[in-house]
Amino acid sequence: MKAIVYEKYGPPEVLKLEDVPTPDPKDDEVLVKIHAASVNAADWHFLRADPFLVRFMNGILKPKIKILGSDIAGCVEATGKNAKRFHAGDEVFGDIFDCGLGGFAEYVCARENALVLKPANLTFTEAAAVPxxxxxxxxxxxxxxxxxxxxxxxxxxxxxxxxxxxxxxxxxxxxxxxxxxxxxxxxxxxxxxxxxxxxxxxxxxxxxxxxxxxxxxxxxxxxxxxxxxxxxxxxxxxxxxxxxxxxxxxxxxxxxxxxxxxxxxxxFVSKPNQEDLAFVKDLLETGKVKPLIDRRYPLSEVPEAIRYLEQGHARGKVVIIIQDEIRNDRRL
Ligand SMILES: NC(=O)c1ccc[n+]([C@@H]2O[C@H](COP(=O)([O-])OP(=O)(O)OC[C@H]3O[C@@H](n4cnc5c(N)ncnc54)[C@H](OP(=O)(O)O)[C@@H]3O)[C@@H](O)[C@H]2O)c1
CATH class of the missing domain: 3.90.180.10 (Medium-chain alcohol dehydrogenases, catalytic domain)
Structure with a gap:
């Protein structure tokens, strides 16, 4: 699969588009084919190891987690043997920070409890902008x-x-x-x-x-x-x-x-959890909350997307389009 990988801490230029093995889901995980991901400040904090504390979480000298990206929306492709909640074909979204990130890629494995069924009224692009x-x-x-x-x-x-x-x-x-x-x-x-x-x-x-x-x-x-x-x-x-x-x-x-x-x-530091994402899903489905998307970038342009977010003046969210949304959703 294609993924945006970094081998050393630094500016967005250290991010490279590479071919890497598609991961296999562990027993309690599902494999998600990612349609869209969104960029958060956490991505550039981890990219630059800024603050320094990041090095204690992700490797002192070089990053252990090499694929960034926490917010994803996509389709379940395969399930681990103990994963019972989701099935192949389910459309899901979630914040996979606590599963080891990995959203700037075509596929990722995530624990079931990081994911929620995608709101029916949102596109993958919109859903990725939420968690x-x-x-x-x-x-x-x-x-x-x-x-x-x-x-x-x-x-x-x-x-x-x-x-x-x-x-x-x-x-x-x-x-x-x-x-x-x-x-x-x-x-x-x-x-x-x-x-x-x-x-x-x-x-x-x-x-x-x-x-x-x-x-x-x-x-x-x-x-x-x-x-x-x-x-x-x-x-x-x-x-x-x-x-x-x-x-x-x-x-x-x-x-x-x-x-x-x-x-x-x-x-405060917010920790992702399924229950609260489900709460937000209700707000999205009842139209009380709508995602606001500023810019969309293809996977290969994750460095530009992060550079833009780092300037600190995004108008809502910045989204990475990984699968062809146009084909999947006529509203975009
Ligand atoms: N797990 C967690 O606890 C968690 C999760 C997510 C985010 N965060 C943190 O929350 C922070 C915000 O994240 P974000 O995603 O909202 O960032 P963001 O999308 O970059 O938004 C920052 C906003 O700050 C505004 N701004 C800049 N200067 C300002 C000023 N002097 N006064 C008022 N507004 C100003 C900008 O609006 P204008 O263009 O209008 O100036 C911009 O829209 C980050 O530091 C991030 O690390 C923490």
Missing amino acids: MAAVTALHGLRDEGRIQSGQTVLINGASGGVGTYAVQIAKSFGTEVTGVCSPSKMEMVRSLGADHVIDYTKEDFTRSGQRYDLILAANGYHSIWDYRRALSPTGIYVMSGGSMAQIFQAMLWGPVISMTGRQKLGN
């Missing part, structure tokens, strides 16, 4: 942020992968949503359902005097003290990513501020 970003947004809002109907919620970084899902998921919980983004994306964030949109190049929401019950920041963007000022007295701030300095600040000061007052502030 990691949408489940992260769900964990941030529902589990870390304890979102409640009627609250005021602010999403900082509302126009990227996590943010576009966060706006829609927050609306699905019956909240009043403010999205923060750059000027060219304001209309798009409004179209996702945001009640208010703030252009961060013109207005600093942390100094406007407005207070929010819940703030989800895709990345840090501001200091934790700025976020504290923008929270209601019992408000919660959660951060899904950011620079090392912002992450350390959230890890160090977040618990201190949270222990000494009624506000809660901190970062």
